[in-house]
Amino acid sequence: MRPPVHTSFPYDAEHDEHEQHHARHDPGFWRTYIFSTDHKIIGIQYGFTALCFMLFGFFLLLLMRWQIAHPGAPVPFIGPLLEKVLGPVMAGNGAISPDLYNSFGAMHGTIMIFLAVVPLAFAAFGNYVVPLMIGAPDMAFPRVNMASYQAYVLGGIVMVVSFFIPGGAAQAGWTSYSPLATSIPTHGQAFWLVGMVLLITSSLLGAVNFIATIIQLRAPGMTWMRLPFFVWAQFVTAFLLLLAFPPLEAAGIMQLMDNLAHTSFFLPTGLAIGGHLAHVSGGGSPLLWQHLFWFLGHPEVYVLILPAMGIVCEILANNTRKPIWGYKSLVYSALAIGFLSFIVWAHHMYLTGMGQKIATFFQTTTMIISIPSVIILTCLLISLWGGSIRFNTPMLFALGFLPMFGIGGLTGLPLGLAPADIYLHDTYYVIAHFHYVVAPGTIFALFAGIYYWFPKMTGRMMNEFWGRVHFWGSFVFMNVVFMPMFAQGMEGMLRRMADGGVNYSAARVPGALATLPNSIMALHTWILWGAMALGLAQIPFIINLFWSIKHGEVAKSDNPWQSTTLEWQTPTPPPHGNFDRPPRVCRSPYEYSVPGHAADFTPQNEPDIPMTAPKISPAPAVH
Amino acid sequence: MEIPYAVQPRPDTGLYNAKAGIWLFLASEVMLFGALFSAYVLLRVGAVPGEWPHGWLNVTLGTINTLVLALSAITTLLAWVACKTRQFDKFKFFHACTLLLALTFLCIKGYEYHDKWIHYEIQLTDGRIADGHMLENNPKEDYVVIEGRYVADEKDLYDLRAQKDIKTGEIKIPRPQIKEMENYGPWHNTYLALYFTLTGLHALHILGGSIVIGYLWGPGRRMWKTDPERFTNRVEVSGLFWHFVDLVWIFLFPVLYLM
Numbered sequence: 001m002r003p004p005v006h007t008s009f010p011y012d013a014e015h016d017e018h019e020q021h022h023a024r025h026d027p028g029f030w031r032t033y034i035f036s037t038d039h040k041i042i043g044i045q046y047g048f049t050a051l052c053f054m055l056f057g058f059f060l061l062l063l064m065r066w067q068i069a070h071p072g073a074p075v076p077f078i079g080p081l082l083e084k085v086l087g088p089v090m091a092g093n094g095a096i097s098p099d100l101y102n103s104f105g106a107m108h109g110t111i112m113i114f115l116a117v118v119p120l121a122f123a124a125f126g127n128y129v130v131p132l133m134i135g136a137p138d139m140a141f142p143r144v145n146m147a148s149y150q151a152y153v154l155g156g157i158v159m160v161v162s163f164f165i166p167g168g169a170a171q172a173g174w175t176s177y178s179p180l181a182t183s184i185p186t187h188g189q190a191f192w193l194v195g196m197v198l199l200i201t202s203s204l205l206g207a208v209n210f211i212a213t214i215i216q217l218r219a220p221g222m223t224w225m226r227l228p229f230f231v232w233a234q235f236v237t238a239f240l241l242l243l244a245f246p247p248l249e250a251a252g253i254m255q256l257m258d259n260l261a262h263t264s265f266f267l268p269t270g271l272a273i274g275g276h277l278a279h280v281s282g283g284g285s286p287l288l289w290q291h292l293f294w295f296l297g298h299p300e301v302y303v304l305i306l307p308a309m310g311i312v313c314e315i316l317a318n319n320t321r322k323p324i325w326g327y328k329s330l331v332y333s334a335l336a337i338g339f340l341s342f343i344v345w346a347h348h349m350y351l352t353g354m355g356q357k358i359a360t361f362f363q364t365t366t367m368i369i370s371i372p373s374v375i376i377l378t379c380l381l382i383s384l385w386g387g388s389i390r391f392n393t394p395m396l397f398a399l400g401f402l403p404m405f406g407i408g409g410l411t412g413l414p415l416g417l418a419p420a421d422i423y424l425h426d427t428y429y430v431i432a433h434f435h436y437v438v439a440p441g442t443i444f445a446l447f448a449g450i451y452y453w454f455p456k457m458t459g460r461m462m463n464e465f466w467g468r469v470h471f472w473g474s475f476v477f478m479n480v481v482f483m484p485m486f487a488q489g490m491e492g493m494l495r496r497m498a499d500g501g502v503n504y505s506a507a508r509v510p511g512a513l514a515t516l517p518n519s520i521m522a523l524h525t526w527i528l529w530g531a532m533a534l535g536l537a538q539i540p541f542i543i544n545l546f547w548s549i550k551h552g553e554v555a556k557s558d559n560p561w562q563s564t565t566l567e568w569q570t571p572t573p574p575p576h577g578n579f580d581r582p583p584r585v586c587r588s589p590y591e592y593s594v595p596g597h598a599a600d601f602t603p604q605n606e607p608d609i610p611m612t613a614p615k616i617s618p619a620p621a622v623h
Numbered sequence: 624m625e626i627p628y629a630v631q632p633r634p635d636t637g638l639y640n641a642k643a644g645i646w647l648f649l650a651s652e653v654m655l656f657g658a659l660f661s662a663y664v665l666l667r668v669g670a671v672p673g674e675w676p677h678g679w680l681n682v683t684l685g686t687i688n689t690l691v692l693a694l695s696a697i698t699t700l701l702a703w704v705a706c707k708t709r710q711f712d713k714f715k716f717f718h719a720c721t722l723l724l725a726l727t728f729l730c731i732k733g734y735e736y737h738d739k740w741i742h743y744e745i746q747l748t749d750g751r752i753a754d755g756h757m758l759e760n761n762p763k764e765d766y767v768v769i770e771g772r773y774v775a776d777e778k779d780l781y782d783l784r785a786q787k788d789i790k791t792g793e794i795k796i797p798r799p800q801i802k803e804m805e806n807y808g809p810w811h812n813t814y815l816a817l818y819f820t821l822t823g824l825h826a827l828h829i830l831g832g833s834i835v836i837g838y839l840w841g842p843g844r845r846m847w848k849t850d851p852e853r854f855t856n857r858v859e860v861s862g863l864f865w866h867f868v869d870l871v872w873i874f875l876f877p878v879l880y881l882m
Contacts, residue, residue: 137627207647208647257816281811283669283812285666292661576624
């Protein structure tokens with residue numbers, strides 16, 4: 001990968017003066033890769049870090065699946081290592097203690113959402129692609145961008161370090177419900193909260209930067225309705241992060257006060273812990289935490305899914321070689337989702353006893369928000385109609401996204417209605433539902449994006465054969481892992497049980513009225529093997545990713561996919577400042593197969609009339 | 624490479640980049656403090672009737688602080704106007720005033736915190752409560768001395784608005800008589816938890832704003848010579864933040880001191 005030439009710090013006049021003398025001076029490894037202010041390097045930093053965290057989160061998952069399938073049995077191979085690193089209390093004999101299981105559960109959720117998927121979907125792709133797509137030389141605030149990445153890394157370090165403190169990492173689930181989160185005797189929760197505050201700061205800086213960039217730095221002619229849908233998706237996502245995260249930050253500060261300063265924001269009067277009346281002033285409200293948490297938590301779902309939809313949309317348009325169907329519907333649906341996602345949060349709280357009337361309101365809004373989601377999916381599906389589809393690896397992942405997200409979305413409807421949710425709440429059905437949305441849904445879209453934009457980042461293609469192996473392996477084993485969970489959940493298997501429900505199984509308590517049948521318990525083994533196979537299926541991807549940087553097939557041109565959007569109209573990889581000359585946008589984003597044109601794609605910056613013709617202004621310079 | 628619209632406003636949005644950025648940042652700040660105020664509403668509505676403290680804070684000091692911040696808002700604006708009209712000396716003067724006012728605010732706030740910190744509620748073994756400011760609390764001695772009073776019931780401490788002339792005096796309490804002793808920190812009750820958290824976060828904002836303004840007033844003023852327009856933008860953006868912080872106090876003052 002050729003480092004972009006770093007010529008100046010855009011925000012520091014002194015450096016400008018200074019650097020003019022050394023315009024071609026190589027700024028060195030640290031400036032180029034570690035403390036870079038270039039949006040493309042920051043995007044790659046985010047992407048690499050997020051993929052590492054995703055792998056780490058996946059390992060936690062494997063350990064948990066082992067524990068569920070073989071409760072209390074020592075973990076093969078790495079059991080002794082676990083005991084050595086985490087101590088005999090947490091992992092005696094190399095087996096996972098219930099406390100350790102709980103902390104793995106909490107940290108798997110936290111890492112996957114806040115350290116892996118959001119940074120990859122929003123920060124990595126957004127950073128790399130959005131400024132290129134809108135024809136900007138960089139983000140609006142390059143140094144804020146760098147600070148955002150650094151806060152993210154710092155937050156990640158705090159999270160990971162918490163595994164090694166006495167008492168271990170946070171154990172109250174990724175939702176950290178109070179009073180549980182305050183009563184577990186470990187400082188892991190305080191680490192979790194400090195880590196979250198850093199991550200929220202990071203995403204806040206990122207969100208401000210993205211919105212300001214999209215509003216301010218669109219190239220001449222790039223009107224709002226000429227923005228690629230991916231940019232719209234990132235724009236709405238940034239607003240969600242900007243406005244939904246601060247309430248969680250507020251809640252985090254209050255829970256931190258509860259944990260460290262012994263306040264009682266979320267601790268009710270008369271709270272008993274371990275059979276004794278807790279020494280707290282009381283008067284707090286556990287429900288308040290849940291409201292504040294889910295006020296972030298639900299928009300967060302759309303933070304996870306909107307960038308994925310944006311990626312899929314770009315790849316579908318490119319590989320069907322025709323304009324996306326219903327561009328305006330997509331844009332308005334994304335905006336509607338953005339707005340509605342702020343008023344559906346309490347559908348996570350039907351079981352809290354917050355009241356029927358409130359539940360009714362949130363059921364209604366939840367049903368309404370499914371409409372724009374379905375519109376988006378329908379538009380993407382109809383876009384396939386009549387296309388001459390190219391089945392390359394990015395397209396396979398994008399196509400895989402559609403049914404997988406469909407399953408995830410549709411199985412969410414029963415959870416949005418209180419009567420059905422009361423039965424299904426807190427079971428494996430919920431796990432299956434949101435994992436279908438995020439794992440084979442969003443993560444497939446992220447894989448698609450990596451395969452798709454890799455040639456722009458490196459000038460080389462990723463290997464197509466191993467890409468297909470990666471896709472089919474992931475596709476099959478994702479379903480092997482998550483499909484059985486629907487069945488388990490509907491049979492009543494609860495989530496967050498360190499023993500995988502053995503104590504409720506027909507084998508352990510024969511003759512009890514309602515038990516988990518053996519067939520349902522046997523699925524644990526099935527899922528464990530599926531998860532391990534899923535892990536194996538990622539090996540071709542990891543090797544392909546690194547091998548192709550140096551040895552991949554050289555991309556035929558700057559625009560190997562023959563795409564219309566602006567990020568492909570730059571040199572490869574784009575230099576510092578991105579474009580050879582400032583682009584001027586003349587048309588909408590998806591002009592594929594326009595009748596009368598020689599090529600089947602017309603880039604956004606291609607004027608209507610060839611440059612050699614007499615001087616006619618190509619398009620009104622509308623901002 | 625130069626970022627477009629870093630200094631000059633973009634014609635169709637009418638904003639330079641930093642101004643767009645600061646408004647977005649302030650929107651998120653509204654959500655941050657909005658969530659804290661919602662927490663206040665929910666916790667206060669859910670409190671046991673009659674047990675929400677009233678009159679625990681010094682309204683005079685709160686009023687003075689309100690005026691201090693209001694005045695600093697004016698000097699911030701005048702500092703920006705001075706930059707716009709290219710009168711750098713005036714800028715230096717007005718932002719010096721802003722910084723002094725910010726310092727005054729923090730000192731008064733610090734005094735108020737200290738006042739709560741040394742204020743103790745001491746439950747005695749005979750059921751009475753001694754309440755007042757700690758004078759002597761030497762762990763080596765077997766007594767403590769407070770400047771305060773006795774009350775028969777905790778309920779007498781909740782609403783101090785009606786109790787105009789509270790008589791206090793020096794009280795010496797032997798330690799064996801003390802059942803429980805706790806100062807008026809955030810752990811004391813929900814009201815104080817809210818008070819310390821909300822005003823503490825606000826004070827941190829004041830501190831952050833002061834550091835930025837102090838930077839522009841001090842080492843950052845070099846930019847005035849090289850790029851006065853960008854410097855003026857910086858003054859404007861930091862001023863917008865300062866006005867927001869002032870505005871938060873305008874809500875905090877009645878909510879915590881008066882209501």
